Amino acid sequence: MTLTRFAIPFILLAFSSSTIAAGNTSNDSFNKAKKMLEREVYQDHRVTIYCGAKFDAKKYVQAPEGFETKTHLKRAKKIEWEHVVPAQNFGQAFSEWRNGHASCVNSKGKSFKGRKCAEKVNKEYRYMQADMHNLFPAIGAVNALRSNYNFTMLPNVKSDFGSCDMRIDSRKAQPPVTARGRIARTYMYMEQTYPKYKMSKQQRKLMQAWDKQDPVSKWECTRSTRIQMKQGNSNPVVDSRCESFGF
Template identity: 65%
Template sequence: MRLTYLSTILLPFLLTTQTAANGNEPNTTNQSFNKAKKSLESSIYNNHRETIYCGAEFTEKKKVIPPPGFETAKYIKRSKKVEWEHVVPAENFGRSFKEWRDGHSSCVDSKGKSFKGLRCAKKVNTEYRYMQADMYNLYPAIGAVNALRSNYNFTMLPSSPSSFGSCQMKIDNRKAEPPIAARGRIARTYLYMDSTYPRYALSKQQKQLMTAWDKQFPVSKWECTRAKRIAAIQKNSNLVVQSRCQNLSEKIIY
C-alpha cells in the first residue's frame, strides 16, 4: 500500500523537484503511451498531418501519403501507416531503469517465465511510463522509417546514400542521419529530454551535435505551435523550444 502511495502521489512531486534546478519540469500528467498518441492525433496534429523525417502527409485514419520518389525495401506494410516515434529512443532512457536491465519479481508471464526490458519497465515503474508518454518526444513517422531507424543515434553520414529514395533519411552501420528539415526539431527534443529528466543524459559528442543543429536550424512557427498545444494538455512547458520561439518576429497562430 505504501509503495502504491509513493508511486501515484509522491513521484510527480519528486520528479518536478528534481528538475526544477534545470528549469524544465517533466511530464507528470499522463503515464499512458496510448493516451499520449491519441492526444497527438486528435489535438496536436489534427490540422498539421506531416511526418517528421520525410514530410509525408497522413490521413485522420493514419494512412500515409508518401512523397513522390519515396522508397523502402523493408517493412512495406508499415510504410503505409504512420507511427509515433520516440525521437530520443525509449531504450536510451529505459536502460537507466533497473526493471529494464534486470527485470522485477512482478514481471512474470502467465507461463511463469520472467521478462525484462520495455515490457517490465512499463509494467512496474511509474517514472518510466511518464517518460515514455512525454509528448514532446513523440513525432509522427512513416512506419518503415520508424522501424529502420530503431534506437540508433543520430550523426552525420556524408558518404551514405539515402535509405528511402527521395526522402533524405540515411541509416547505415547502426547510425542515422536525418534530413535537414528535421534536424532542428530533433536537436531541441534531445536537449529538452537531457535538461528535464535526470535519468537521461546526452553523451558529450551527442550534446555537441544537438547544440550545433539547434543553432543551425531555427524553430518554425509550427514547432512553436506544437509546443504550445502540448503544454496545454501535458501541463509542462518545453523551455528549450519556448526560449527559441521568443526570437521569432512573426506572429504565431494557434
C-alpha cells in the same frame, strides 16, 4: 530559522534541480499520448517529421514523390509515433529495464525485463515514455528502420528512402536537414528535464550544432504550446526560441 552562507547554495541547487526536472506528470499512458497527439495537436498539421509526408485521420500516409523503401512495406502505408530520443536511451537507466522485477513474470512463469517490465512496474518510466514532446509522426517503415539508433552524420551513405534523405548505416542514423532542429531541441529538452537521461558529449555537441543550423519554425512553436496545454509542461528549449513568432 537562520540560514548559514553554506546552506544557501545547497537550497538553491535543490530548488533549481526540481524546477529543471519538471517533465510529464499528467499522463503515463503511451497509447493515450498518441491519441492526443493525433486528435488535439496534429489535427491541422498532419505531416511526418523525417520525410514531410502527409497523412490522414486514420493514419494513412500519402508518400512524397520519389519516396521508396525495400523493407517494412506494410508499415510504409501508415504513420507511427516515433520516440525521437529512443525509449531504450532513457529506459536503460531504470533497473526494471536492465534487471527485471519480481512482478515481471509471464503466464508461463518466465521472468522478463526490458521495456515491457519497466512499463509494467515503474510509473516514472511510463511518464517519460508518454511525454508528447518526444513523440513525432513518422512513416512506419522509417520508424522501423531507424529503430533505436542514435543520430550522427553519415556523409558517405546514401538515403534508404529515395527522395527522403534519411540515411541509416551501422546502427546509426542521419536525418534530413529539415528535421535536425526539431530533433536537437527534443534531445536537449529530454536531457534538461529528466535527470535519468544524459547525452554523450559528442551527441550533445551535435545537437547544439543542429539547433543553430535549423532554427525553430512557427509550427514547432505551435506544437509545443498545444502539448503544454494538454500535458501540463512546456519544452523550454523550444519556447525560448519562439519569441520572433510572438509566442
